[in-house]
Amino acid sequence: MSLFDQPFDHKRDAAIVTGAGNGIGRAIALALVGEGVRTLFADISADKVRAATDAAADPALAFAWSGDLAERTECERLLADARERLGLVTLFVHSASPPRREQDHLLAVSDETWARMRAVNLDAGFHLGRELAKSLIAAKSPGSMLYLTSLHAQTPRNLPHYSTAKAAMAILVKEMARMLGQHAIRVNALVPGAIAAGGFVADPALARHIPLGRLGQAADLAPMALAVLSDRIGGYVSGASIVVDGGLALTNWFDPPELE
Ligand SMILES: NC(=O)c1ccc[n+]([C@@H]2O[C@H](COP(=O)([O-])OP(=O)(O)OC[C@H]3O[C@@H](n4cnc5c(N)ncnc54)[C@H](O)[C@@H]3O)[C@@H](O)[C@H]2O)c1
Numbered sequence: 001m002s003l004f005d006q007p008f009d010h011k012r013d014a015a016i017v018t019g020a021g022n023g024i025g026r027a028i029a030l031a032l033v034g035e036g037v038r039t040l041f042a043d044i045s046a047d048k049v050r051a052a053t054d055a056a057a058d059p060a061l062a063f064a065w066s067g068d069l070a071e072r073t074e075c076e077r078l079l080a081d082a083r084e085r086l087g088l089v090t091l092f093v094h095s096a097s098p099p100r101r102e103q104d105h106l107l108a109v110s111d112e113t114w115a116r117m118r119a120v121n122l123d124a125g126f127h128l129g130r131e132l133a134k135s136l137i138a139a140k141s142p143g144s145m146l147y148l149t150s151l152h153a154q155t156p157r158n159l160p161h162y163s164t165a166k167a168a169m170a171i172l173v174k175e176m177a178r179m180l181g182q183h184a185i186r187v188n189a190l191v192p193g194a195i196a197a198g199g200f201v202a203d204p205a206l207a208r209h210i211p212l213g214r215l216g217q218a219a220d221l222a223p224m225a226l227a228v229l230s231d232r233i234g235g236y237v238s239g240a241s242i243v244v245d246g247g248l249a250l251t252n253w254f255d256p257p258e259l260e
Pocket residue numbers: 018019020021022023024025042043044045048067068069070094095096097098099120148149150151191192193194195196197198199200218
């Protein structure tokens with residue numbers, strides 16, 4: 001069998017993907033279904049999540065769920081619904097995030113926008129990941145989790161609510177990976193570059209900062225996400241931040257030399 005055949009265990013594996021109504025979360029959720037994994041698509045937008053499950057290669061494997069993950073009670077409802085529909089959840093992808101709006105800079109961002117960014121990215125990510133881990137430990141099952149962080153976990157974005165939420169998620173991933181490794185639960189971060197997916201207004205001019213010469217698409221993230229989630233391919237990867245950015249992180253104030 002090829003190394004890349006059947007990256008998942010169809011009997012055992014089942015996934016929750018948050019933010020699966022759009023962008024990167026949607027692309028990862030659809031790719032998981034494409035690999036035969038029962039997947040619950042969770043998003044605040046019922047319309048988007050329904051459109052996403054309708055687009056799945058095998059709609060019988062794609063479950064739609066809508067709710068506001070900024071609310072702890074909704075996180076609880078998601079966990080209960082997932083348990084009922086999927087049984088044990090072995091794969092978790094946390095991609096939900098409020099949109100990034102350039103006007104929400106340091107001097108302008110409201111308390112509500114600050115709190116909501118943190119609640120969806122960090123608080124929901126912590127609560128859902130921890131509860132899913134408890135179930136995996138109780139069932140003595142391996143598991144794999146992937147958190148969508150950002151290059152702006154380490155460099156400013158002019159959006160302090162966003163960069164601080166992502167920085168906190170980045171260390172949460174390491175805390176979880178350190179603690180949960182003994183239970184065969186792997187936890188990693190996926191770090192996108194500038195991906196024209198929907199979460200921010202992607203200016204095409206950004207492409208000149210990207211060594212590979214183009215903005216990314218949501219679909220550029222899905223293959224690496226699946227590789228890291230898969231025990232078969234990424235089974236010895238935990239606590240890592242995997243950057244998928246076309247080389248954007250290599251950009252600094254030195255331009256590459258011009259050759260004739
Ligand atoms: N696109 C990029 O360039 C980029 C770069 C770095 C990191 N990321 C991260 O990747 C993830 C996905 O980004 P994207 O560009 O695909 O975003 P997106 O805005 O296209 O998708 C995010 C999804 O999350 C959902 N969502 C928002 N608030 C929610 C809530 N309270 N409860 C449930 N769902 C909610 C939205 O409805 C949306 O469908 C985000 O965490 C983002 O921060 C993206």
